[in-house]
Amino acid sequence: MFIRRLPRFEYHVATSVAEALDQLSVHAENAKVFAGGTDLFVSMKKRDVTPEHVINLKGIKELKHIHYHDGEGLKIGGLVTIGELECSAIIKGKFRALWDAVKVMASPQIRNLGTIGGNLCSALPSADTVPPLIAMGASVKLTGSKGERTVLVEEFFKGPGESILEHDEILAEILIPSPPENSGGSYFKLMKRNAMDLAIVSAAAFLVMDGNKKVCSGACIALGASATTPIRASKAEKVLINKEIDEDLAVEAGKVAAQGARPRSSIRASGWYRKEMVEVFAKRAIMEAYRRIIRDS
Numbered sequence: 001m002f003i004r005r006l007p008r009f010e011y012h013v014a015t016s017v018a019e020a021l022d023q024l025s026v027h028a029e030n031a032k033v034f035a036g037g038t039d040l041f042v043s044m045k046k047r048d049v050t051p052e053h054v055i056n057l058k059g060i061k062e063l064k065h066i067h068y069h070d071g072e073g074l075k076i077g078g079l080v081t082i083g084e085l086e087c088s089a090i091i092k093g094k095f096r097a098l099w100d101a102v103k104v105m106a107s108p109q110i111r112n113l114g115t116i117g118g119n120l121c122s123a124l125p126s127a128d129t130v131p132p133l134i135a136m137g138a139s140v141k142l143t144g145s146k147g148e149r150t151v152l153v154e155e156f157f158k159g160p161g162e163s164i165l166e167h168d169e170i171l172a173e174i175l176i177p178s179p180p181e182n183s184g185g186s187y188f189k190l191m192k193r194n195a196m197d198l199a200i201v202s203a204a205a206f207l208v209m210d211g212n213k214k215v216c217s218g219a220c221i222a223l224g225a226s227a228t229t230p231i232r233a234s235k236a237e238k239v240l241i242n243k244e245i246d247e248d249l250a251v252e253a254g255k256v257a258a259q260g261a262r263p264r265s266s267i268r269a270s271g272w273y274r275k276e277m278v279e280v281f282a283k284r285a286i287m288e289a290y291r292r293i294i295r296d297s
């Protein structure tokens with residue numbers, strides 16, 4: 001493959017959110033921020049984007065936190081790396097679907113650089129952290145020169161590579177509600193090889209069972225690489241509500257999830273194959289989420 005040099009740009013460093021917002025307002029649409037740079041510099045080499053000003057956010061300490069409080073939920077700073085999420089006991093213990101996703105992303109080197117904020121803001125339909133975040137009801141806090149706004153992750157994406165983020169805003173924090181009693185989640189990703197690969201399709205499920213862990217009282221299923229943005233499989237969720245979970249029900253929900261998917265054909269997989277695999281992976285995610293709830297009792 002022909003590797004190009006980066007195009008010329010002016011380099012800036014921000015050490016606080018206020019500084020980053022100042023620089024963004026001065027350089028307006030000619031500027032791009034970066035965190036790990038694992039997506040941005042690849043796009044710049046391909047000349048997909050050619051910003052004149054590039055702002056390094058990595059020195060902003062206030063966006064590097066992982067805080068959890070029962071009741072308040074989990075707050076993850078936008079600059080937390082995928083590797084830090086993978087090493088977090090709270091993510092592994094309480095937010096298992098997200099942990100499933102970060103542990104199968106890229107390679108250790110990319111995970112040490114790449115951030116959760118960058119994964120969201122790149123807005124790829126295959127971004128691994130997104131389906132678990134949607135399934136767990138997460139929101140993002142966006143900070144800009146006009147103030148702050150909080151938006152559900154489910155409503156953050158507009159199309160491939162496109163989100164609602166304005167050019168003068170940064171993604172400051174991800175907020176995930178505390179998981180209720182008798183709940184659990186999981187994430188599965190189909191790849192051509194076992195590492196360093198984007199999802200062909202992916203599925204996350206988050207289930208809440210009643211007090212006896214017999215009947216499903218809440219369900220959220222989210223799919224990656226199954227449409228032009230990550231999507232929720234709302235009709236499949238309805239199949240599970242007020243029912244006892246078993247393999248047959250999960251198969252039915254998987255079929256309904258596949259009917260709602262609108263995957264594109266690409267060099268990596270046909271739309272038809274992706275749809276077939278949504279059925280399989282949605283079913284797997286449901287069954288694993290359910291097994292985890294039963295096992296953790």
Ligand SMILES: Cc1cc2nc3c(=O)[nH]c(=O)nc-3n(C[C@H](O)[C@H](O)[C@H](O)COP(=O)(O)OP(=O)(O)OC[C@H]3O[C@@H](n4cnc5c(N)ncnc54)[C@H](O)[C@@H]3O)c2cc1C
Pocket residue numbers: 032033034035036037038039040041042057078079082104105106107110113114115116117118119120121122126127128129165169170171172196197198199
């Ligand atoms: C070899 C390789 C393998 C990969 N494998 C995977 C994989 O398996 N799964 C997967 O999902 N991804 C994968 N990726 C993509 C990438 O590593 C991830 O998306 C990563 O999380 C991006 O984070 P970053 O901090 O490096 O983003 P950056 O490259 O720094 O930024 C990406 C975009 O987000 C914007 N941005 C970054 N942070 C913020 C912020 N806080 N506020 C506002 N805008 C921001 C930037 O302006 C840019 O447009 C891979 C990449 C490579 C090179």
